[in-house]
Amino acid sequence: MRSDVLIVGAGPTGLVLALWLTRLGIKVHIVDKAAEPGTSSRALAVQARTLELYRQLDLTDAVIEGGHQIPAVNLWVKGERAARLPIEAIGADLTPYPFMQAFPQDRHERLLIDRLERLGITVQRQTELTGFSEQDGHVLARLRGPDGHEQNWEASYIAGCDGARSLVRETIGMGFPGGTYRQVFYVADVQAAGPSLDGELHIDLDEADFLAVFPLAGTGRARLIGTVRDERAEHAEDLKFEDVSERAIKHLKVQVDTVHWFSTYHVHHRVAEHFRMGRAFLLGDAAHIHSPAGGQGMNTGIGDAINLAWKFASVLTGCAPESLLDSYEAERIGFARRLVSTTDRVFSFVTAEGRIADIMRTRITPLLLPKVARVDVAREFLFRTVSQLTVSYRGGPLSQGSAGHVHGGDRLPWAVAGYEDNFGSLTLMNWQVHVYGTARQELVDCCKSLGLPLQVFDWQAEYEAAGLTQNVLYLLRPDTYIALIDPAGMWETLDRYFVSRQLKPLMPAH
Structure with a gap:
């Protein structure tokens, strides 16, 4: 059994890689150990740069139609809206998509899977990579199917899109330095009402725990994302929505009618030492993970996939030497390191404890941010950064002039x-x-x-x-x-x- 590229992991990163390669005529095999696509998700934001790149896959309109455009960010202090940052006005001259798009990962994955199936590619479910080795110009992988039977699979390259606990990364012995935030994150998809259910993003600055209300498509639908750090964090697996909902109800005036989904998880901040070893490549969460601040994670993994896909295709079709693949790490690892550092600083600021931190969050930031937003250069920089329009490969091996x-x-x-x-x-x-x-x-x-x-x-x-x-x-x-x-x-x-x-x-x- 053989393919040009073996893709391990069928999240957005792996699916986009498979789509790009298939569109270019490259034979892929994509496997995932899960029995079915995710029915719940943490990743939500699709940034402007991803929407621009998705035009190549004819996905942009479907993502926009199926999700919700977030036109502004609001900061709350002491139960009142203290500042509003209009995203639409900032990005109108910079991109066709001057907004943040809310499109839950589970629906995102279903869209990508549907487009892949139209091209004749099916994700092989309940199929697990158990190991691989590099031999004579190819990769020989062992895949265990749903019946427990193992088979050998040969490929020119293997792409590890298999998440934070990546077996591909583990097999090549790649270090994954970084740490784990002590806070426990929670996510709840709710049906609710109140002033913060107006289709915009709302963030509460009152306490050292992060809390945000993200709008979803449909009236009164929202996602609450927050953290807890006290004794409740020690028993994260036992937490229920009732244990964390009081602050959202009180500070952001959220009147919850129905909780559709609730989950807790820990978040790490790590970047792999290298994104490539021989014929094995790391993408998405297998290569870098960080706090959800700014909604960057899924978009960065998709960016990895698009960067690597055309390089795979160029080499496999004889349009480029093997050395072109070295430019993947050269271009993406620096961005991943800066992103992890930036999101870590933002998250640390939002969740810092102490009197000075409280004053900065609740008094200075709500006063300062609207003033900064009125300065064209500053607000454009802010939008470009969050939307990933600033991602650049200047100084890279393929960049000149x-x-x-x-x-x-x-x-x-x-x-x-x-x-x-x-x-x-x-x-x-x-x-x-x-x-x-x-x-x-x-x-x-x-x-x-x-x-x-x-x-x-x-x-x-x-x-x-x-x-x-x-x-x-x-x-x-x-x-x-x-x-x-x-x-x-x-x-x-x-x-x-x-x-x-x-x-x-x-x-x-x-």
């Missing part, structure tokens, strides 16, 4: 001029060139000879406002990040980029 404030490795700035949206061509899962203004004829001819799609946009003021520069060559990677910028728009620069890295545009395997 700059023009103005935009560098190789950055996300392409979004702009709409008249009826033309420059993200329209980004549904293409391949390399492409953008020129805003006029493309030299030699460049047109070079793109044709290389098999590179070339998009030329008539120069408009909107492109300049977005940060793009006239007549510059922008080479976009298959994951839509900018690979190369040449201010002179010369065909020789483009040709040298591909030749020096031994790269070719993607050619579907089948």
Whole structure:
């Protein structure tokens, strides 16, 4: 039994990896030891950058239609709304999706599974990886099926998307340094009423335990996420909603009618020492885990999958050397480390104890945040960071050149001029060139000879406002990040980029 890539774990990270690869003609086998997809979930937020990238998989509209757009964040102190941060107004000029999308992970997984099945790929359930080894240019894995029978499975690569307790990570002996938060997290999906059930995100700053109300699709539906640290945390498995609900009812004025689901869990903050060893790769929670602050976890795992998928496809179809796969860790591990550090600082601030911490949370933050939100640069930075628009591969092995404030490795700035949206061509899962203004004829001819799609946009003021520069060559990677910028728009620069890295545009395997 053989596939190009064996994917272990069918959460969002593994499913997106399987979808991307299958769309590019790569043969995948995806297994999960669970009997069925999750019916409950912790991950909720789908950030703007993920929605942008999902256009390549034709998933964006389905996620938006099936979820709920969160337009603003509200901070509460002493039972009253103390500050409101409007997300929509901040991101309107930056992305087609200037909001945080609430789309529960269980529904998210079902959508991904449905799209995979349409392509003829079925997740092999109740199938567990028991071990693997690397042999003569391939991976030989042992899989135990639902009947307990073990079979060998051969693959060119194995992708560990198998969560915080990853057997793939354990098998390659990869360290997973970090720690565990002492707080116990709880999640409750409820049917409720009250002023904090208005479709926006509400966070209570009164106490050193985190508490937030996230809106869900449907009237009066919400998810409560909070922490407890006192003696109740010592018996997390025995906690019930009644043990933690008083604060939400009192401080955020939540009138709970029905509790649909309640769960408790511990959270870690860890990053694997490496994301690759030989033919084994780590993605998502197998590679990095952190606090839920900012709703970054699932989005980061999906970003891992999209970054690695086109590189797998390039190598497996002979469009790139094996060394291209080294750029996965080079590009993703730095971001994961910064993310863990940032979310840890935010969570530590929100949950810090003591009089000074209380004053900072309940008095200074509600006063300061609205003022910061009125400063264009500050609020744009805040939105870009949370939405993951700032994720960049500057300085990476595939990034070259700059023009103005935009560098190789950055996300392409979004702009709409008249009826033309420059993200329209980004549904293409391949390399492409953008020129805003006029493309030299030699460049047109070079793109044709290389098999590179070339998009030329008539120069408009909107492109300049977005940060793009006239007549510059922008080479976009298959994951839509900018690979190369040449201010002179010369065909020789483009040709040298591909030749020096031994790269070719993607050619579907089948």
